[in-house]
Amino acid sequence: MPHEISLRDVKDLVGQEIGVSDWITVDQTMINQFGDATLDHQFIHTDPVRAAAESPFGGTIAHGFLTLSLLSVMNFGSLPRIREQTMGLNYGFDKLRFGSPVRTGRRIRGRFTLTEARLRGAGMLMTTYDVTVDIENERKPALTAQWTTIVQFDPKDRPDDW
Template sequence: MTPQEIAAKLGETIGTSEWAEMDQDRINKFADATGDHQFIHINEEAAKMTPFGGTIAHGFLTLSMIPYLTANSDVPRMDGIKMAVNYGGNKTRFISPVRSGKRIRGHWKLTEMTEKRPGQWQQACEITIEIEGEDKPALITEWMTMYFV
């Protein structure tokens, strides 16, 4: 799609991803990569004693799944992209923990699509990360991406 065609979808839900499992192996690898070894993420026995009832994914792990979920979604792809970069996040809120073994998926709502200069588009989407079988989402964020076409 052209940037203008995407911009015409302002305020609309523009895509949903496939489900992705947040298993203990993924959580452990994230803990190793970030140095965040808090017991609620990696110690299954100790985590059973918490209100979570078991280990949970790091909030930042869930947030960092956005590129993967985007790649495995039906979010419209912009024609002629030379480069896309994360520009930042606004209003990120971690609503519910993602328990080990649960699956998540993302939903994208277009909140901004602005041409900042010729060939450079700033897009903002409200992204809601749903947890399969749960009433509340894992997180909601407004994520910004800069596209160069």
Template sequence: MSIKEYSIATIDSLVGRELGVSDWVVVDQARIDAFAACTGDRQWIHVDVERAKRQSPFGGTIAHGYLTLSLLAALAIEIGVIPKDAAAGLNYGLDKVRFMTPVKAGARVRSRVTLISVEKKGGGLIVKTMNELQIDGEEKPALVAEALAMLIA
């Protein structure tokens, strides 16, 4: 977490600020294959390395879009999107997701998170963040997503 004063008490004052950037994570073929096995999405462009080398416009296999999206939760926790003084942080959904650039097998990605809004709801807060999943060496991100979390104080 790059903002030391980030807490339930101060969260409203931090809207519009970057909360942090995660470490790099490698999206290797083993991770792609495990995701394919878990979800049943075994499309050749993800799992058939030899065919993808021959026929893919990307020169090899690429990660599933939903695999890259699923990385955001763990990377947000690494950054510290759930304040330490929150009793719990729950996934509340997504408002907008756009897949911008395919992630090639072996690429490194990281997440950059900015706090967009905070709204009181019931006994908690709905926190909206902009998450940009960056690809090492690429100009455009893999994806951008507005993610929602319910913070329980």
């Protein structure tokens, strides 16, 4: 996939996997910092000794919302940039599921399949992706979701043949 594409090219990519991110290691420092930022210090995330003794996971696990939040960097690093884009916005998620816990020290990556692209208004493109977050060497994904984003562009760049 090219690093940059034209707005006109987007509709031809519907149905295709258009990005796979690099692996990201989810370590205890990252988990603790996320817990501090969100005020979620549940022991299964932040207390390795207690989590090993009292949880079924054998140690600490990442917050599900930490995994979800990493989609931004996964998206930015793996999806082609749309040349005409002036701004991108999150619109929302559908069918978000946390399938398997991400154990501390594991690596995860995002996979993005474009399932829908439609123009809205004079200068807006709505895109929907089927997103999967893989855990390295595990069968079940950490997360699956449908993610809708908005690409804003100058109306003068709207393709005539869309």
